[in-house]
Amino acid sequence: MPGSPGAEITLDADLENLGRFLxxxxxLAAGEKYDARRSKMIELAVEEAIVNVINHAYTDAKGMLTMSASVDADRRLVLTIKDQGRPFDVSNVAEPDIGSGVESRKIGGLGVFFIRQVADEIRYAREDDSNVMTMVFSPEGRPKPETN
Incomplete structure (x- = not known):
């Protein structure tokens, strides 16, 4: 149902809990009748974001991860991931050079690139010692640039 309140889940930032977030x-995607391909792309983008928190946010000890998920009036999934780990502003991650060969490309950075390709919007804020990343996904995805 568009504009539905959705859900919020808080669990240990641990790979064992990844499935519960997904x-x-x-x-939500099924409830809004997103097509299977779009749903899978969104799940992969969210998985990448959550795995980044699990692997990189907490250095010395495990922490918590909260995900809020809702559907706005335009049927877009609005997903917010919050953690209290090290600050990490996804908007500061440089675009990878995907035109260079695999041998010369720096390892890493493709996860954020993938999230940017799938999400319609990504917002980051540091609030009260927490990283807050919001991703918005429309049913059809972002329009692709026209090529001639």
């Missing part, structure tokens, strides 16, 4: 995402 169940929320897939449930």
């Amino acid at each position: 169940e929320v995402v897939s449930g």
Whole structure:
């Protein structure tokens, strides 16, 4: 239902909990009748964002991860991931050189690139010692640039 309040889930930032976060995402996408391909792309983007938090946000100890998920009036999935780990502003990550060969390309950085390709919007804020990243996904995805 468009404009639905959705769900919020807080769990240990641990790979064992990844599936529970993704169940929320897939449930909302299914409820809005997103097509299977779009739903899978969104799940992969959210998985990448959550795995980044799990692997990089907390250095010395495990922390918590909260994901809020809702559907806005335009049927867009609005997903917010919040953690209290090291500050990490996704908007500061440089675009990878995808035109260079694999041998000369720097390792890493493709996850954020993938999220940017799938999400219609990405916002980051540092609020009260927390990283807050919001991703917005429309049913059809971003329009692709025209090529001649």
